[in-house]
Amino acid sequence: MKISINANRCEPSPMRKFHPLAVKVKEDGKKIYHLNIGQPDIPTPAAFYEATRAFDNKTLAYEASPGNPALIDAIRKYYAKLGISLDADDIFITTGGSEALLFTCLSILDPYTEVIIPEPYYPNYTTFVHAAGGVIRALHTTPEEGYRYAFRDRIEKLITKNTRAIMITNPGNPTGVVLSREEMRMIADVAKEHDLFLISDEVYREFCYDDKYGIPSMGRFTDIDDNLVIVDSVSKRFSSCGARVGCVITKNKELQQAILKFCQSRLSVATLDQVGATALYSVDKEFFVQSKAEYKKRRDTVVQGLRDIPGVLVEEPMGAFYVMAQLPVDDADKFQRWLLTAFSDNGETVMFAPGAPFYETPGSGINEVRIAYVLEQKELQRAMELLGKGIAQYRKEQMGL
Numbered sequence: 064m065k066i067s068i069n070a071n072r073c074e075p076s077p078m079r080k081f082h083p084l085a086v087k088v089k090e091d092g093k094k095i096y097h098l099n100i101g102q103p104d105i106p107t108p109a110a111f112y113e114a115t116r117a118f119d120n121k122t123l124a125y126e127a128s129p130g131n132p133a134l135i136d137a138i139r140k141y142y143a144k145l146g147i148s149l150d151a152d153d154i155f156i157t158t159g160g161s162e163a164l165l166f167t168c169l170s171i172l173d174p175y176t177e178v179i180i181p182e183p184y185y186p187n188y189t190t191f192v193h194a195a196g197g198v199i200r201a202l203h204t205t206p207e208e209g210y211r212y213a214f215r216d217r218i219e220k221l222i223t224k225n226t227r228a229i230m231i232t233n234p235g236n237p238t239g240v241v242l243s244r245e246e247m248r249m250i251a252d253v254a255k256e257h258d259l260f261l262i263s264d265e266v267y268r269e270f271c272y273d274d275k276y277g278i279p280s281m282g283r284f285t286d287i288d289d290n291l292v293i294v295d296s297v298s299k300r301f302s303s304c305g306a307r308v309g310c311v312i313t314k315n316k317e318l319q320q321a322i323l324k325f326c327q328s329r330l331s332v333a334t335l336d337q338v339g340a341t342a343l344y345s346v347d348k349e350f351f352v353q354s355k356a357e358y359k360k361r362r363d364t365v366v367q368g369l370r371d372i373p374g375v376l377v378e379e380p381m382g383a384f385y386v387m388a389q390l391p392v393d394d395a396d397k398f399q400r401w402l403l404t405a406f407s408d409n410g411e412t413v414m415f416a417p418g419a420p421f422y423e424t425p426g427s428g429i430n431e432v433r434i435a436y437v438l439e440q441k442e443l444q445r446a447m448e449l450l451g452k453g454i455a456q457y458r459k460e461q462m463g464l
């Protein structure tokens with residue numbers, strides 16, 4: 064028996080890599096501040112639970128393969144408020160943004176065809192692209208440049224006859240980079256001029272901490288209707304990761320036909336989750352105002368905490384709820400293991416995601432980390448204190464500095 068080449072090309076999730084070790088460390092009585100996973104702690108709006116409780120169909124049946132019509136309608140109305148006009152046929156409900164990405168890759172990639180992705184990027188992109196037999200062409204960025212990637216010449220240099228798509232995350236995970244309108248327009252132009260799909264992962268759309276960005280979406284550029292694929296989700300927007308409801312949006316009719324086949328093959332997204340998700344789209348906009356304000360405070364706390372640690376290189380992220388930072392350690396992976404096994408301050412330690420797996424280019428991100436600021440401010444302050452103490456002790460004990 065043999066495991067497929069495509070499966071062997073996929074990597075385990077770096078966010079969960081240290082999970083078994085962390086479980087053991089916790090069993091031994093140490094407290095861990097988890098900054099490794101983007102699991103928001105903001106309470107899910109009550110509307111989700113009320114709607115699922117009120118559901119009283121006698122049989123819990125499959126939903127339609129492209130999605131619950133009421134949910135699709137709610138999503139259309141949400142986009143209309145952003146000034147983006149969608150038909151019901153343009154939207155396919157998926158099991159989270161994750162399935163939206165997978166179905167898109169399966170629909171547009173053949174073996175050895177390429178997707179240009181700015182690195183560091185969300186590591187599960189590797190799985191989605193590789194599952195479809197594709198290859199990632201990394202658009203390299205650096206901490207010194209604040210991980211910005213919207214440079215036409217650098218993008219165009221990566222385009223080959225095998226390129227099928229440019230894939231971006233805006234606002235970015237893991238970097239928190241948000242594109243300006245001009246940068247979005249330039250990338251849209253490049254995709255259009257080179258006849259490429261533009262996969263725009265916008266699951267963090269509501270989390271932009273400077274009003275000048277508004278609520279960004281490539282969907283406003285109607286001249287790229289045939290190129291554009293928007294990936295969306297209720298996970299982050301409504302603090303509802305467990306609902307497992309997202310969608311893929313495209314006006315490209317051929318692509319719609321392809322995606323529909325994958326939707327039909329898995330029959331339906333969970334019926335009850337879609338009922339709850341439909342109700343989420345009616346929550347008051349005050350919910351976003353409050354959660355954004357909360358994350359902004361947390362971002363400021365983490366950035367300040369990182370800036371107070373000597374030798375840390377960090378740029379203030381403008382969106383999402385992550386910050387990528389370069390630490391004055393030799394190897395973030397080794398440092399994380401050491402923090403869990405050898406370090407403790409009052410019985411506490413801290414956990415982040417080591418940076419290297421967020422890069423395609425070998426040797427990149429070795430001393431970088433991604434921090435998800437999904438804890439309350441006070442906890443974040445303590446986590447930053449632990450990180451500072453850990454770095455100082457590690458440098459002394461492990462690096463002889």
Ligand SMILES: Cc1ncc(COP(=O)(O)O)c(C=O)c1O
Pocket residue numbers: 101158159160161162185232236264266295296297298304307308309
């Ligand atoms: C950039 C990005 N895209 C997509 C997803 C998928 O999320 P979900 O499947 O919960 O919608 C995530 C989750 O963390 C993400 O960070």
